[in-house]
Amino acid sequence: MLEEARSRWHPIAATHDLQFRHVFHGQLLGREFAVWRADDGYVNIWENRCLHRGVRLSIGINDGRELKCQYHGWRYSNRTAGCTYIPAHPADAPARTITNRTFPAIERYGLVWSSEEPRGEVPDVAALAEGKLLALRGIPVNAPADKVVERLKAYRFQPNAAIGGEGAETIVEAAQDFAVALHSRDGGAETHGVFFVQPVDSNRSVIRGVLDQEAEGAARLAILRHHNERLSKLRDEVEREAASAPAPTPIEPVYERVSAELAEMPEVTTHGRKAALRVSVARKWQTADGIAGFELRPIKGILPTFQPGAHIDVHMPNGEIRQYSITNGPGETDSFIIGVKLERDSKGGSKCMHETVREGDVLAISEPRNNFPLRRDSIKTLFVAGGIGITPLLAMAQALKNQELTHELHYFAQGEEHLAFADRLKYLGDALKPHLGLSPDATGAELRQILADYRNGMHLYICGPGPMLEAARKIAADQGWPDTAVHFEYFKNTNKIDDSSSFEVALARSCVTLQVPAGKTIMQVMRESGIDVPSSCEQGACGTCVATVIEGEPDHQDVYLNDAERKAGTKIMTCVSRAKSARLVLDI
Amino acid sequence: MTKCLDPVILNLWHPIGAIAEAVPGGVQDTVLLEERLSFALNADGEPVVWRSRPDVQGPDRVPAADRLPARSTYGYVWTSLGSPPAELFPIPEYEEPDRRKLNAATFGVNVSAPRAIENFLDMGHFPYVHTDILGVEPHTEVKEYDVEISVDRDEILATRCRFFQPMASTASDGGADVDYVYRVPHPYCSVLYKSSPVDEARRDVIAVFLQPVDQEHVRAHMLLCVLDEDNEDKVIKRFQQTIFGQDKPILENQVPKRLPLDPRAETPIRADKSAIAYRRWLSQKGITYGVIPVAA
Numbered sequence: 005m006l007e008e009a010r011s012r013w014h015p016i017a018a019t020h021d022l023q024f025r026h027v028f029h030g031q032l033l034g035r036e037f038a039v040w041r042a043d044d045g046y047v048n049i050w051e052n053r054c055l056h057r058g059v060r061l062s063i064g065i066n067d068g069r070e071l072k073c074q075y076h077g078w079r080y081s082n083r084t085a086g087c088t089y090i091p092a093h094p095a096d097a098p099a100r101t102i103t104n105r106t107f108p109a110i111e112r113y114g115l116v117w118s119s120e121e122p123r124g125e126v127p128d129v130a131a132l133a134e135g136k137l138l139a140l141r142g143i144p145v146n147a148p149a150d151k152v153v154e155r156l157k158a159y160r161f162q163p164n165a166a167i168g169g170e171g172a173e174t175i176v177e178a179a180q181d182f183a184v185a186l187h188s189r190d191g192g193a194e195t196h197g198v199f200f201v202q203p204v205d206s207n208r209s210v211i212r213g214v215l216d217q218e219a220e221g222a223a224r225l226a227i228l229r230h231h232n233e234r235l236s237k238l239r240d241e242v243e244r245e246a247a248s249a250p251a252p253t254p255i256e257p258v259y260e261r262v263s264a265e266l267a268e269m270p271e272v273t274t275h276g277r278k279a280a281l282r283v284s285v286a287r288k289w290q291t292a293d294g295i296a297g298f299e300l301r302p303i304k305g306i307l308p309t310f311q312p313g314a315h316i317d318v319h320m321p322n323g324e325i326r327q328y329s330i331t332n333g334p335g336e337t338d339s340f341i342i343g344v345k346l347e348r349d350s351k352g353g354s355k356c357m358h359e360t361v362r363e364g365d366v367l368a369i370s371e372p373r374n375n376f377p378l379r380r381d382s383i384k385t386l387f388v389a390g391g392i393g394i395t396p397l398l399a400m401a402q403a404l405k406n407q408e409l410t411h412e413l414h415y416f417a418q419g420e421e422h423l424a425f426a427d428r429l430k431y432l433g434d435a436l437k438p439h440l441g442l443s444p445d446a447t448g449a450e451l452r453q454i455l456a457d458y459r460n461g462m463h464l465y466i467c468g469p470g471p472m473l474e475a476a477r478k479i480a481a482d483q484g485w486p487d488t489a490v491h492f493e494y495f496k497n498t499n500k501i502d503d504s505s506s507f508e509v510a511l512a513r514s515c516v517t518l519q520v521p522a523g524k525t526i527m528q529v530m531r532e533s534g535i536d537v538p539s540s541c542e543q544g545a546c547g548t549c550v551a552t553v554i555e556g557e558p559d560h561q562d563v564y565l566n567d568a569e570r571k572a573g574t575k576i577m578t579c580v581s582r583a584k585s586a587r588l589v590l591d592i
Numbered sequence: 593m594t595k596c597l598d599p600v601i602l603n604l605w606h607p608i609g610a611i612a613e614a615v616p617g618g619v620q621d622t623v624l625l626e627e628r629l630s631f632a633l634n635a636d637g638e639p640v641v642w643r644s645r646p647d648v649q650g651p652d653r654v655p656a657a658d659r660l661p662a663r664s665t666y667g668y669v670w671t672s673l674g675s676p677p678a679e680l681f682p683i684p685e686y687e688e689p690d691r692r693k694l695n696a697a698t699f700g701v702n703v704s705a706p707r708a709i710e711n712f713l714d715m716g717h718f719p720y721v722h723t724d725i726l727g728v729e730p731h732t733e734v735k736e737y738d739v740e741i742s743v744d745r746d747e748i749l750a751t752r753c754r755f756f757q758p759m760a761s762t763a764s765d766g767g768a769d770v771d772y773v774y775r776v777p778h779p780y781c782s783v784l785y786k787s788s789p790v791d792e793a794r795r796d797v798i799a800v801f802l803q804p805v806d807q808e809h810v811r812a813h814m815l816l817c818v819l820d821e822d823n824e825d826k827v828i829k830r831f832q833q834t835i836f837g838q839d840k841p842i843l844e845n846q847v848p849k850r851l852p853l854d855p856r857a858e859t860p861i862r863a864d865k866s867a868i869a870y871r872r873w874l875s876q877k878g879i880t881y882g883v884i885p886v887a888a
């Protein structure tokens with residue numbers, strides 16, 4: 005029976021067990037769950053085991069958006085159960101595939117239901133029309149579920165309205181493997197009670213009773229007490245009976261193995277410009293002058309885990325592909341929110357998003373990619389945003405705000421009406437510092453002030469139009485910020501690409517040597533010979549196509565690497581950069 | 593649970609109690625690898641260990657057949673259920689005359705010995721489990737360090753380990769990186785060297801010796817061998833007990849309790865290099881007790 009039980013839905017908690025910011029320890033058929041409700045209402049039922057070192061997540065911390073493991077502080081996102089941050093390696097974005105096992109959750113009859121491999125639906129109980137119900141306190145019993153069900157058939161109780169009485173007549177209306185429906189009548193008073201039996205393990209169960217009428221105050225307490233007393237007595241009887249039989253062996257839960265790549269902790273591998281996801285435009289609105297907000301919801305299933313700083317490729321109806329940063333705060337995983345600025349000289353990207361795309365339209369997007377990861381080990385983080393450059397930094401600031409880490413968001417814009425995502429900005433409180441209507445010179449002066457007091461352990465993140473970004477980087481460098489503390493993301497590469505050189509590229513791991521002629525990129529040549537290269541912006545701005553240089557001198561033409569990285573010469577953006585030496589050996 | 597059949601573990605020396613806590617002539621009972629043992633110091637102060645039996649009440653008349661190998665090393669009584677090697681692993685610092693040596697604590701923990709060793713090797717948990725003592729947010733980074741399995745000494749060595757510690761020295765109140773070196777010279781024992789707050793050139797030594805009660809229970813004996821002339825024993829002990837008390841609830845909430853040796857059972861990160869080496873080392877030794885071996 006327990007084998008078959010795996011494919012059924014069972015109650016694992018009462019709705020009232022999922023208190024605000026609490027993590028409930030659920031159990032079913034030998035398996036443990038960490039059950040928690042995020043602030044957006046979503047009920048998460050996860051394997052009760054951190055993927056890192058097996059610590060129970062039920063002793064973790066529910067911050068309303070993410071669940072944090074107690075041992076090393078790994079953070080897992082609401083809904084997706086994907087790991088969003090690994091504090092031991094603050095500079096790295098965790099591989100997207102570090103995702104805990106989730107189980108389905110349905111709330112019904114005041115109970116939370118789940119199943120290991122659900123087939124079919126949560127049982128429909130005629131006696132319990134949804135609405136005013138009263139879920140009793142769960143009664144744990146050290147006995148197998150079938151024995152408990154047998155006893156429950158003989159359970160007698162008073163209807164709610166005659167709770168103090170004695171003479172009620174209780175009849176069995178229906179009985180199944182894991183539930184008994186009873187009806188109690190005492191004169192004019194009657195109550196339906198359905199008693200579900202949750203099989204915790206081969207020899208342990210929980211009785212979860214639900215009555216078809218609600219009650220308040222003292223009456224409610226009296227009813228709860230009545231059932232508590234009678235069910236406790238029933239429990240004692242079943243336990244006595246069960247103790248006389250040999251205890252069945254406990255069920256050993258089978259833990260899924262982590263993927264082979266994860267066991268090696270590799271780099272994230274994403275290939276090509278693939279639009280793996282279909283989303284619909286749930287909402288489109290003007291979030292600021294010239295900026296449209298888009299809320300993208302999955303057509304089916306749930307969206308993948310994202311981290312602050314991540315972007316998606318949006319494939320537009322007109323065939324263009326553009327990158328947009330996800331502005332969501334942590335744990336906001338039911339949709340992606342992006343902001344699109346209408347570019348005056350738009351080549352069809354932003355124009356199409358503004359003018360053609362409507363609510364209800366379906367778009368293809370890529371998985372989120374994070375080439376702009378946020379460190380959270382900074383003693384103070386400064387964000388400098390110019391115009392639409394706010395989008396990745398907004399996601400980052402919300403993450404730090406949620407963890408109560410010190411930060412400031414300096415938002416440069418032409419005027420009040422140009423500040424996007426007002427609701428999200430408001431959430432940041434005093435950390436938001438708008439700087440409005442400043443000339444380039446005044447902006448420079450302001451930046452010099454903002455960036456004046458560098459201390460070891462601080463980090464700076466900049467995103468905005470090219471000239472402002474250049475200015476901010478220069479000011480930071482002048483005022484003593486080391487390259488390693490300054491992180492930036494360009495919207496686009498405005499460098500004029502010189503593709504006149506020709507050279508040879510050897511791919512060490514693939515054992516091929518290719519000739520790159522003038523006019524073609526390394527990426528194009530690799531793809532022509534059938535090598536899968538991940539990419540996104542394809543203009544040297546986003547960092548997706550990075551490759552490791554083993555030998556040779558790169559001719560950097562991207563805007564992704566910082567000066568120290570360029571000098572080191574160990575990384576190259578294969579979509580624009582080339583070789584100064586006659587030969588380049590890449591670790592591909 | 594069946595008793596230990598793992599020959600590697602059976603043939604090791606295992607700690608069973610602190611000498612300092614033994615009263616001459618007094619018999620102590622304990623459990624090692626699911627066997628009930630008794631031990632006492634004889635008139636010469638030498639430890640005598642035997643399989644417990646109701647008719648033997650003291651160290652003097654233990655039948656030879658029930659007697660077990662015994663030694664007193666690093667302040668503890670050690671024994672073995674098999675044929676132990678002639679020597680126990682070396683801790684040369686123990687001989688340095690100016691060091692304070694004490695048994696800081698003996699703690700029972702409901703976890704396997706290898707899980708407890710991994711916890712001892714792990715720096716990443718300092719800000720979360722030993723908050724404000726051994727680490728503090730946001731200083732969470734585990735910087736690159738080196739690990740080797742030394743073949744001739746048959747032990748794991750992790751060097752160049754550094755971790756940010758608030759109030760790292762008594763001299764300044766700011767935090768700073770503290771250096772650590774870890775050794776695992778025995779499957780169930782580890783030795784840690786940590787920058788001394790009083791002498792820059794030398795290191796404090798803290799060792800954990802785990803007594804495997806069964807596959808999922810240990811008694812952890814913690815040896816301190818430190819350069820500290822000022823603090824009372826009580827203070828030094830209390831500090832280590834606080835640290836240990838913080839680890840205990842985490843260790844007892846690890847599932848499964850035995851250490852899985854399958855590399856795909858859990859998700860390692862670079863910070864876990866020493867743990868990865870440790871798991872591999874246990875696998876190579878063919879250890880089966882206290883672990884979940886890789887499925888064949």
Ligand code: FES
Nearest residue numbers: 054056057073076
């Ligand atoms: S065990 Fe959960 S973060 Fe390490």
Ligand SMILES: [Fe+2]
Nearest residue numbers: 711717721839
């Ligand atoms: Fe610890």
